[in-house]
Amino acid sequence: MEEYMLSYITCKQINTVKLKGKNNFMSFLSTIFMGKRKSKYTLLIYMVGSDLESEYQEASMNIKDLMKIGSSRHVNVILETGGAKKWELDLISSERNQRWIVQKNNLKLIQDDEKRNMDTNEALSDFLIWGINQYPAEQYILILWGHGLGSVDGYGGDELYGNKAITLFTLQAALKEAFDETKQKFNIISFDACSMAGIETAYSIRHYADYLVASVDYTNRNGLDYKTIIESLQQVPTLSAKELGEVMVNSYRMYSKENGEKEDLQKGVIDLSKIDYIVEIVDSLGEKLLEDIEEHSKFNVIIEARNYSEEYGEEADMVDLADLVSHLDNRLNYKKEANAICKAIEEAVIYNMKTPEHPKGKGISIYFPKHDENRFKEKSLIYQQNEFSLHYREFIKLYSEKLIKGENRNENMYQGT
Known part of the structure; x- marks a missing residue:
């Protein structure tokens, strides 16, 4: 990218600035000489x-x-x-x-x-x-x-x-x-x-x-x-x-x-x-989920926790992050991660307007697949492109693969409420 050195005189002094790119240079000229x-x-x-x-x-x-x-x-x-x-x-x-x-x-x-x-x-x-x-x-x-x-x-x-x-x-x-x-x-x-x-x-x-x-x-x-x-x-x-x-x-x-x-x-x-800190804790959550998902019984419990979490839009497959970790804690003892995430979200969401249809929502959601079965693999590949928690992305990849393989077929557990 081109760099431009520009010196200009005001009533008090000579000023020198270095500008990168033609757009910035032309805009600065406009501001100086046209009085923008x-x-x-x-x-x-x-x-x-x-x-x-x-x-x-x-x-x-x-x-x-x-x-x-x-x-x-x-x-x-x-x-x-x-x-x-x-x-x-x-x-x-x-x-x-x-x-x-x-x-x-x-x-x-x-x-x-x-x-x-x-x-x-x-x-x-x-x-x-x-x-x-x-x-x-x-x-x-x-x-x-x-x-x-x-x-x-x-x-x-x-x-x-x-x-x-x-x-x-x-x-x-x-x-x-x-x-x-x-x-x-x-x-x-x-x-x-x-x-x-x-x-x-x-x-x-x-x-x-x-x-x-x-x-x-x-x-x-x-x-x-x-x-x-x-x-x-x-x-x-x-x-x-x-x-x-x-x-x-x-x-x-x-x-x-x-x-x-x-x-x-x-x-x-x-x-x-406040977001970096929340993602640090989500990464720890993802690491723990990666360990637990390898046990079939715990995999089913993770599915249950997701299905009982407050969710938003079947196409988007998003759930409330705070409610999700609360359900994980109730079923798998994720107390450390749940407490830290809920407290951090409370500090990050400075205003959360909601009607009674969102009783548990704290204002920040997270991707967790359930509904869009035909696109589990495609969405997992897209999700890996995000600059986001490595361990949580790896968890989503493995979780999606297990859903595609049909490793869980407990219909009542899969439905949730």
Whole structure:
């Protein structure tokens, strides 16, 4: 990557900076010579329209919400659209990827690109680098809009390129590339998508954001309450990332209820600085599970513990991490790991909104296969790509192999409640 040395004179002194990459260099020149000022917040929304837009117009509904408030001198609201076969809003093209600044009652086109797969690290990282450089701010929020498929299949679903989605491995690569280019972390990364509050997701983004705002389970069709989020930033420009996370969660709950969705609500705020420690304990858990799974009787008990844990979405095959280790402790004496994980999760999840349908959920889930039998092998291979606990990944590999071989056929135990 090219390096540029630039010296410039202010009224008090000569300043010299070293910049990597042409994008950073050109952005810095723009800031110096064109007087580009820093806003308080830049909100970057990566909107993979998918069939959520082409079939249900959900993306267009959220864009209309964004336009109710729009950008201001304190807040930049920046949007990339793509990945849908058709859009309800006529000005958005299904043949191109487009970048917009959202204004009050208006969507202003900033950049019109050729069509490209939004389920790639290249497309995502390019948007992030461009957005950070073009709209400097004191704090940055990234919202990833689209399908959420949990810790294996990831997020996205560009229907123009086969709905492949962005795996966590690919997401991490995109965030790393953007950070290496800009040296800018996000204050919040939020998924306006289902099932992305997994420990694996949190671990994959921990170096690139302070907080994760996401749901362990399904996200309602109305999505985030963008009007309230932007309105809060406009009214209180000094709002901290933690406070904004709570606004995002609470307004989602109220917005869902206004749209007739009163049940099965969950969303939380996770402090990513606490994630490394949780994964250390999960690795110890994985090591112990690897030992116990070799005994057939204990293998059956592990299956039972999984099946009685609070679970989220048959397709995603995610369970509540705290509830899982509690069931393992009740059956196999995992007290040390259970106590440590539950305490660490309590410290990491600083806000956990949930309705009574999630009585045991503590706000962080983990992959543990059960339902998607036809894809056990495929999902295990994808899961091994994650930068996550080695011992837990090895356990998932062995556990999946045993399920495929049918080493357990106790139907009552397999069903759970």
